[in-house]
Amino acid sequence: MIQPRNGGSRFLYDSFDVASARIDANERVAEERWSALEYRLGQIESTLERLERRIWLGVYGVAAFLLTQGAEAVLRAAMR
Template sequence: MTIRKPGGSRFLYDSFDAAAARIEANERVAEERWAALDYRLGQIDAVLERLEKRIWLGVYGVAAFLLAQGAEAILQAAMR
């Protein structure tokens, strides 16, 4: 630490480490970006899960329709 003389500006005697301040600011920005990315990926994951449920619901609906058509064909053949 430097010894100050009475009077004058403190900026003449205290050093400011601009590189360290810039690095700290960049680290904070990077942390916020990672947090935002993590949040967004969570949202995308939730949307994909809902989409997957809808797709499976459609697949099961088509399978049920085909089974119902097959059962109806078998019943009509048995009635004749």
């Protein structure tokens, strides 16, 4: 380290490692992007689970409707 001659800040005289700073910055950016990606994937996953529940609810509703129609047809045929 070069000592300052007439006082002042040591940051004026210390060397600055640009490559290391860029690598550190890129690592921080990559970590932030990764955490954002994980967060977004979690949101997508929960949305897909809700959609799946809605689809199954619709499937069960259609099945119940068809069973009701079949039961009604059987009851009408038995009453004749």
